[in-house]
Amino acid sequence: MGRGRQKAKHTKVARELKYFSPNTDYSQLERELASSNPSEEDRWAEYADKYNDDSDDDSAEGEDK
Template identity: 50%
Template sequence: MGRGRAKAKQTKVARDLKYQTHETDFGALANELHGSSHNSDKDQVDPNEIDKWSDYIEPRRD
């Protein structure tokens, strides 16, 4: 019971994807596939975060 509404929604979405044209941003796709992003700040580590965990880092052996 109640499956009819969910199936109708899935059918509608599938039909929209099949028959409607969507503009594809190939530049964004290429950036995603190559791993580059506009916001490279996410890759930077906060110095305060390093200080918080510095007690757990093993010292370098030269």
């Protein structure tokens, strides 16, 4: 496929994606969001506390200690 045809095809797909508006089931979305587990937001906190060491920051390289 030549570059012109390829670009035209990509433009067509991009236009379809831009202007496509699917029917959204807001009640289903509300149920999914309401049933989400709030503890998932903090699921990496234990690793952050364990491995977060600010002593190896790049900002401290040129400073005398």
